[in-house]
Amino acid sequence: MRRAAVIGALLMIGAMLLFAIGKMPAMNSRNTPDKTHVVPRYLEKGEEEGGAKNIITGVILNYRGYDTMGEVTVIFSALCAVVAVLDREKRGLSRSGPDASGVRSSVIVRTVVRFAFPVILFFAVAYMMLHGEGSPGGGFQGGAILGASVIVFTLAFGLPESTRRMPLKARIPLESTAMVGFLSMGIIGLAYGVNFLTYLLPGVHLALAQTIRNLMLTVIEVGIGIGGGVIFISIVFAMMREDKDELQPDVPQP
Amino acid sequence: MTWTLNLLLLIFLVTTAAVAIRLRDLLAVAIVFSAYSLMMAILWTQLRAPDLALTEAAVGAGVTTVLFVITIMKTTRRED
Amino acid sequence: MNFSRMFHNLNYTVSVLLFLMGLYTVAVKPNLIKKLIGLNIMETSVFLFIVSIGMVEGGQAPIIAEGVRSSQMVNPIPQALILTGIVVAVSTTAVALSLCLKIHERYGTLNASEILGRGEL
Numbered sequence: 001m002r003r004a005a006v007i008g009a010l011l012m013i014g015a016m017l018l019f020a021i022g023k024m025p026a027m028n029s030r031n032t033p034d035k036t037h038v039v040p041r042y043l044e045k046g047e048e049e050g051g052a053k054n055i056i057t058g059v060i061l062n063y064r065g066y067d068t069m070g071e072v073t074v075i076f077s078a079l080c081a082v083v084a085v086l087d088r089e090k091r092g093l094s095r096s097g098p099d100a101s102g103v104r105s106s107v108i109v110r111t112v113v114r115f116a117f118p119v120i121l122f123f124a125v126a127y128m129m130l131h132g133e134g135s136p137g138g139g140f141q142g143g144a145i146l147g148a149s150v151i152v153f154t155l156a157f158g159l160p161e162s163t164r165r166m167p168l169k170a171r172i173p174l175e176s177t178a179m180v181g182f183l184s185m186g187i188i189g190l191a192y193g194v195n196f197l198t199y200l201l202p203g204v205h206l207a208l209a210q211t212i213r214n215l216m217l218t219v220i221e222v223g224i225g226i227g228g229g230v231i232f233i234s235i236v237f238a239m240m241r242e243d244k245d246e247l248q249p250d251v252p253q254p
Numbered sequence: 255m256t257w258t259l260n261l262l263l264l265i266f267l268v269t270t271a272a273v274a275i276r277l278r279d280l281l282a283v284a285i286v287f288s289a290y291s292l293m294m295a296i297l298w299t300q301l302r303a304p305d306l307a308l309t310e311a312a313v314g315a316g317v318t319t320v321l322f323v324i325t326i327m328k329t330t331r332r333e334d
Numbered sequence: 335m336n337f338s339r340m341f342h343n344l345n346y347t348v349s350v351l352l353f354l355m356g357l358y359t360v361a362v363k364p365n366l367i368k369k370l371i372g373l374n375i376m377e378t379s380v381f382l383f384i385v386s387i388g389m390v391e392g393g394q395a396p397i398i399a400e401g402v403r404s405s406q407m408v409n410p411i412p413q414a415l416i417l418t419g420i421v422v423a424v425s426t427t428a429v430a431l432s433l434c435l436k437i438h439e440r441y442g443t444l445n446a447s448e449i450l451g452r453g454e455l
Contacts, residue, residue, distance in 0.1 A: 006361045010354050017350045022336035027343045028391040035388070035409050042411070043396065043404040055396040055407070056305050059414040071418040078425035082432045128308070136304030136397060140421065141312060148316030155320070228421075232317050235428050239324050239435065264348045271352055271375050275359050280367055287371055294378055301385055302395045302408045306416060313424050318374070325431045326367065329438040333365045334445065 051199060051213050052133035060138075061217055065197045069186075072178045072224060079175060079231045086238050105156050113156040120149040129225040133217070139224035146225065147232030159240050166233065174230040181223025185216045260300060267293045278333045284322040288315050345386035352379035366434050366444045370427065377423045381416045388412040 025032045042059065050058020060068050104110075127135075129142030154162040182197075189198035199213040270290040277283050291314025298307040340347050352375055359372025388409030394402045396410040434444060441449050 003362055006358065010358055013357075014350060014354050017353075018340060018347065019335055021343055021346045021350065022339050024339075024343060024346065026339065027345060027386060028389055030390055032387070034411075035390070039409050039411065040405075043407050046396075046404075046410075047398055053398045054305075055398065055410050056414055056417070059410055060417060064414055067415070067418055071421050074422050075425050078429050081429045085429070085432045085436055136308060136395070138305060140417070141305065141308040144309060144312035144316060148312055151316060151320050236317070236320060236324070239321065239428075239432060261344065264344060268348060268351060268355075271355055274371055274375075275355060275363075275368070280365070283368070283371060287374070290375070290378075294382070297382065298385070301389050302393055303385055303413045304395050304397070306385065306413055306420070309417060309420050313420060318424055318427055321428055321431050322367070322370075325434055328435060329367075329444055333363075333368065 051210070051217055054133050054135065054138065057133050057138050057217075057221075061220060062199065068224070069182050069197075072182060072227070075228060075231055076176070076179055079234055082235050083238050086241075104158075109156050113152060117149055117153050120145065120152075124149065124229075125225075129222055130218070132221055133214075139221035140228050142221075143225035143228030144232065146229030147236075150229075150233045151236055154236070154240070159237070163237065166237075171230055171234050171237075174226055175234060176227065177223045177230075178227025181220050181227070185220050188216070256300070263293060263297050263300065267297065280326045280331055280333060281323065284319055284326060287322065288319040291315055291318065345389075346383060349379045349383040349386070352376075352382070364445050364447050366437065366446060369446070370430055370434070373430075374423065374427060377419070381419055384412045385416055 042063065043055065046055040046058045047053060050062045052058045052061075124142045124145035127142075128137040128145060129139055132138035132142065150162070150166070185199075186197040189196055189201070192198075192201045192203070194202060199216050200209050201212060204212070267290065270286055270293060274283050274286040274290060277286065291310060295307045295311040295314065298304075298310055356372045356374075356376030356379060359375065360369050363369060363372070388411070390406075390408050392406070393408040394406050396407040396413070398404075437449065438444055441452070443449065
């Protein structure tokens, strides 16, 4: 009965949405209203005003900088919420389910991860984060790959080994680099008398101003990258930890 | 050619979503959801959005799937 | 109901279909993790819809390189907005999964009907 009511409601919603799709302009066409007002200016002046060859980086850091600041706030709040809900950092053990069984990963997995981990780290930091302005990439992509590489390391070698290499004292300052990078670069604009988050400073010689702008964009991107990566790592570590009463009774306590 | 590729990708997308909804073993659901993320990443590449493809591949397969597997490992594995 | 237009805008139609499938999962299935999978499917279907609007026939990626003219690029604004959207989606999934862990610790089950039926606090 309930299922039939839900399916009926969904069919009505679907009929309304499909009717609206029938009225939309055809896909893949060039002169729909969303492409004729602001977009030609963004595409033509994207490189000189945004400061990067990758127009998407120019859009998210310059034309839509406040949205990116909001995104950084959201991901930091998610970390705070996960750690506050789970409440394991202070009283939990640094063990997880696979470690408690005492069976290590096989030799093949450990050797491959040992070779692949520095290569992935290099790709994430040197190519994605730092070269994100000239090719597809950017700060957040590099940070996500950084987090994923440490997660692979944790899955192959176990949580105590991984926590030994990235202890809590090292993770806490790095988690806030994204927000700190954004705010500090934004306040530089205020110090010169223009808006918050302005990159081209007035009253400075043009070539020097462009160099300063590129430097500021790089600092923000690296900040978002490292902050996002360490936030993902901290979320996964916090969820993998065990509480004292969760371990099976025949596992020796450390 | 591009239209055929687009159609094929969309059919795969709907199929993996339907399978993920239908299965009862939650660990299998997490793996099929990772395949759904992969199909979505290829679709972003076909829609000329390389930044989105990189982000979806790294986040969908790297972080979301691992979070689901960790949660399923610590709670029930069957649906009912 | 313009069926030929609906069939030509295939990305939009599939996005609506995925949205309805996700909504069905959230409404009907009792397991909390299934509901989260449905929520994720709904979110990615909306991303597909918005980015498909900006697509241009024979367009190039919006990156300035050799031989790419700026009049041939696809619309960059939906891509920038959806990049933020993907980050928000993974953040809400992480918080929801940690809440599921705590609920299982407290109630012993992840079945929404059983949890609601108990009524205790």
